[in-house]
Amino acid sequence: MSDHLVNADDRVKPAKDGANHPTLIRVHDALICCDSAWEEAYLRFESPEQEISKFRQRLLRLGAEQWSRDATIVELFCGRGGALCAWKQLGFSRLEGVDLSERLLRQYQGAARLYVCDARDLPFDSASRDIIAVQGGLHHLERLPQDVDRTLAEAARVLRPGGLFVAVEPWLTPFLRAVHAISEIKLVRRTLPKFDAFATMTEHERSTYEAWLHNPELVLQLLRKHFEPQHLRIRLGKLEFVGRRRD
Numbered sequence: 226m227s228d229h230l231v232n233a234d235d236r237v238k239p240a241k242d243g244a245n246h247p248t249l250i251r252v253h254d255a256l257i258c259c260d261s262a263w264e265e266a267y268l269r270f271e272s273p274e275q276e277i278s279k280f281r282q283r284l285l286r287l288g289a290e291q292w293s294r295d296a297t298i299v300e301l302f303c304g305r306g307g308a309l310c311a312w313k314q315l316g317f318s319r320l321e322g323v324d325l326s327e328r329l330l331r332q333y334q335g336a337a338r339l340y341v342c343d344a345r346d347l348p349f350d351s352a353s354r355d356i357i358a359v360q361g362g363l364h365h366l367e368r369l370p371q372d373v374d375r376t377l378a379e380a381a382r383v384l385r386p387g388g389l390f391v392a393v394e395p396w397l398t399p400f401l402r403a404v405h406a407i408s409e410i411k412l413v414r415r416t417l418p419k420f421d422a423f424a425t426m427t428e429h430e431r432s433t434y435e436a437w438l439h440n441p442e443l444v445l446q447l448l449r450k451h452f453e454p455q456h457l458r459i460r461l462g463k464l465e466f467v468g469r470r471r472d
């Protein structure tokens with residue numbers, strides 16, 4: 226086991242070399258997301274700076290400016306942690322990230338505590354966190370509705386009464402259909418790396434992605450089952466949802 230990877234029941238230790246490596250807490254066995262082609266495409270889709278800027282603007286649009294800077298925040302399906310950096314830039318510092326891919330978690334540089342962990346089974350006490358966010362993760366779960374229901378139930382369990390659940394996920398709008406159509410054109414893929422990365426990701430996550438995109442009513446029903454919607458908007462191929470834990 227490396228210096229930066231500890232078991233969940235070990236004490237959390239800082240990296241020994243003083244570098245800005247994350248401390249990883251292993252709760253479950255690590256898994257690659259989809260396959261290595263998917264992970265490589267995800268890493269080249271946007272630069273870390275582009276990704277952080279995207280998350281920052283998104284969180285502001287969702288109302289983050291109004292949220293207490295003391296809030297304890299868990300970013301589920303955090304990947305390489307761009308959203309954790311965005312939260313930090315917005316003044317939040319009590320941050321934790323959860324993802325199954327150790328390789329992606331290791332790309333993160335920052336002070337958030339990271340867990341190699343399945344979002345369906347969180348290692349946190351009930352009613353212990355203020356905000357739980359997921360951005361582009363629920364559509365990776367294998368079984369709809371079971372896994373999505375279980376993940377949302379876990380998030381609701383971990384949130385304090387009145388706590389916020391934030392979700393941003395792909396949504397099948399005319400905009401997204403156009404992006405799919407463009408990204409399938411060979412010349413576009415050859416000349417525009419971002420479209421090639423997008424097309425590669427959708428090819429390698431196809432079964433869960435399609436199930437998600439083609440069941441919007443079911444997804445909304447699951448979100449409403451666990452959270453009282455505060456903000457629900459479809460925008461540029463994304464569902465933006467902020468809800469309060471139902472008591």
Ligand SMILES: C[S@@+](CC[C@H](N)C(=O)[O-])C[C@H]1O[C@@H](n2cnc3c(N)ncnc32)[C@H](O)[C@@H]1O
Pocket residue numbers: 256257258267276301302303304305306307308323324325326329342343344345359360361362365366
């Ligand atoms: C599309 S990526 C999104 C990453 C990040 N939210 C972002 O937008 O940059 C989906 C992530 O979900 C993770 N993942 C998939 N299934 C998971 C699960 N059951 N529990 C935790 N993470 C999971 C993958 O490892 C991957 O990093």
